[in-house]
Amino acid sequence: MTGLLLLLTIIAVTWLCVWSARADGPAKWSPFDIREHQQSTPSPAAAPKNARAAAAPRERQWKRSGS
């Protein structure tokens, strides 16, 4: 039993080390996945200045595609 638990712990810790190296947000499946709550709308002051400009053309493209 000790050997099995030790093996599971080694696998879990190694997985966690790889998992933690990624940034927050959705990624590949892992047993450590977290329940995501709905993100609140970020304040306009906090957003980068070019964020709105970058998002605008994509919105238009989506409309044009008709889908």
Place this chain on the structure above:
Amino acid sequence: MRSLLLAADMLVLLGMSMRWPFVGVLLWSWISFMNPHQLAWGFASGVPWAMMTFIATLIGCVVAREPRRLPITGVTAMMLAFMLAISATTAVAQSPLPEATQKYIWAIKVFTVLLLSVALLTSRRRIQALVWVMVLSLAFFGVKGGAYTILSGGGARIFGPPSTMIEDNNHLAVGLLVTLPLMNFLRLQSAHRIVRAGLAASMVLTLFAVVGSYSRGALIALAAVAVLFWLKSRRKLLYGALVSGLVAGAVSFMPQGWTERMHTIQSYEQDNSAEARLTMWHTAWLLAKARPLVGSGFYGPYTRVVVDQVDPASPARAVHSIWFETLGEHGFPTFFIWAGMTVAGALASRRIVRAARDRPELAWCADLARMAQVSMVAYLVGGTFLSLCYWDFYFTLLGVVTAVDVYVRRAVSGTLAAPAPARWVPRAAPQMAAR
């Protein structure tokens, strides 16, 4: 085989630590809390993995290009002050210098990595990862001990990770009680039903391990944890029935010998173990009074010649109380700094709960803060009867709380870095646009 597997794994993780220093933090925590190499027979048990991890992590901090600024909060300020204070008390320690210096170097290493951890705990994922490592390190002994208790009908004693502060059954029991709320936090947060079920089963087994430790101090701490668990829970009726049912079930499972031992709590005056504790508390108090500013130094109450100066009739041994041990070893100023770490952690957790109210994206922070409060009470109540004043696991918990506090403040002020987008999002948008 175990030794080879563990050594290979450690070497891979050491390499990763030099690229991602936070991996070094996780590895250091795992080694410190669980001592996994001591569970693997063979050459791996003799390798100084902790020192290697410490060096690899420091290299990683120099090499890795990521922002690392230590947030100055109540907890981190107290930790820095504690490092300075024990430097002063060790310089004038009455206890033998080699032993005192050895313990001092260990404490400085622990707090250095801890402060580094706080600086690197910048995302939700990292905070969760560290909590997972903390839980896995102790749940190993909780699950094993719980299964062992059930299979032996409550007749066997359980022990903690070899060559650590919680190797003894009493210390392990309190350690497991501190871990239980963190397990519950992960259970609340997990996205997968199977993981939640696994954590719930581990919690039940850990509860059996706590009871199966035969520790009277842990039983008192268990009562405090059960009440606080209930107070912090959202569904009070359900949790009340569940917690009381589980505790009653575990207690009624234990044999007559266990019940008799627990009944001695009421007649502690006739118990040698309890009597010796009271004597040592008094001796530690006398040591603190004799040198109120600096105490007797690390291992002072354990040293015959030091104890002889205040109470020759008293034994020279462990004080068996986090409060009196800190007082006797370091005097009043360091004691207040040490206690200040907990006060700052408690205030931070309260702040988190308030700030996260009505913010669903920060609900996990409030859950963690609430469970950390239960863990703190478990440590403070259980530690009243044990020598666990420098337990790195507890200070790591305080470090996690302060990192969450900083995270919440950034989220509220809107300066938190946005999470990375899912992989499919950037690909999907141009494809749709092209149609």
